[in-house]
Amino acid sequence: MNANKLLQYVSGYVNIKIEGYYIERFINICTTKQILLWNLKHEDSITLHASVEVKSFKELRQICKKTKCKMKIEGKKGLPFTIKKYKKRKVFILFLILIIVGIITLSRFIWNIEVTGNETINTEEILALVDQEGLSIGKLKGSIDTKEIINKIRLERDDVAWVGIIIKGTNAVIEIVEADKKPDIVDEEEYCNIVSDKDAIITKISAQNGTPLVKEGDVVTKGDVLIEGKMEGKYTDPQYVHAQGEIQAKVWYTSTQKVDLKEVQKQETGNQETKYSVKINNFQINLQKSVPKFEKYDTIETYKKLKLFSDFYLPIEIVENTYKEYEEVVVIHSVEEAKQIGIDRAAEELKEEIEGKEIVNKQVNVKAEADSLEVEVIYEVEESIGVEEKIVF
């Protein structure tokens, strides 16, 4: 039944409406002449809806004359009619074909390279390395030998533990697993001292193994031995050990900020203009006049790669240029304000070093000059210090 319907669709059929008093005769003549009718439906006693094949439609006219019926076409259905409809739109078809061919050819190239998994390695370095081996934007997918590239990268870079290149659509994803830099582990068996790695004041020292050389309250500088890996027994010769212990110390972090009392600040006026341009492989087309009407402005460029599906990148980029107008405002700080600004900036600068540590004390020194203020902020932080150092005989 379904196959039959498909056949009807492919060969095309006409929906007709027949009006007349001899409809039964009309149907009988059709059957004897082997004209296939289907979907016969009576609307009322003299009108009939039916479907008929295109090739037998001409014969129907004669039968209609014979039986004195009126026939009206209600609709043409099927493939031949759809084709006919699109035959008139040659340009449309041409472009459809062009687009399909374009997409197929474009999908054979690499249009985007992604590097994932790198934290310390620069993405550009990897891209440059990969470029040398022939994987760059615009290369044919078939010409890329991923195995070769992977081998080259692993040969050339020691800090890469594993590389994988997956080509998904027009997108090449380079996955990198970074090798951890081997820390200088001092073997348990080996003799070592514990040495200070910062300038500090010792607040607490407890040696689990070895002899402590400093006391609480001692000032140590970087490189001083805190716990020596040497034990002297009363009755035995000195014995070398692997020093172990916990050392708490106060460490100071200082930051000096110079704050001008008269500062020129950028203040956004809130006016902004957005202009778009299209970039096709380094060839940029500006869609609008590209110079904004502002006198002073910041430009923010955002690039957006076009993609068809999740992995089918096209070699077209849309560049969005946002121009933000700003005014230069002269701000005069009072001494108090300048001090606060200095403290804030210092805190920002030292944030990384003191984060997560216990701050014991904070000291602010202010030195006033003619038109500026020098703010020195000292953080006193308690933390554990000391690194193991091998004893060299």
Added chain:
Amino acid sequence: MRRKARKLDEILEIPVELSTNNPKITIVGFERVLIENYRGILEYQDYFVRLNTYIGIININGFNLNLEEMTTDDLLVTGKIDSIDFESTTEEEVEEEK
């Protein structure tokens, strides 16, 4: 002659609708009737279909009757069917056999 042919058909187990011109009527549910071996349509209305066959007339009564598929010897009628009745026109033949 005719009797002999009928016997032969029986022996060869040829279906009756093929060996004779008897119509085969298949009713599926209450809304589909397939008639094979019909000769023509005598009357067709929304509520009434009258078909001619080689051995008589078939009347189908109902509502919204459609002739969904029509070929030279098959006819599929769909719609709400009330009743189907027959009018035999082959009494003469029966008499002949007697």
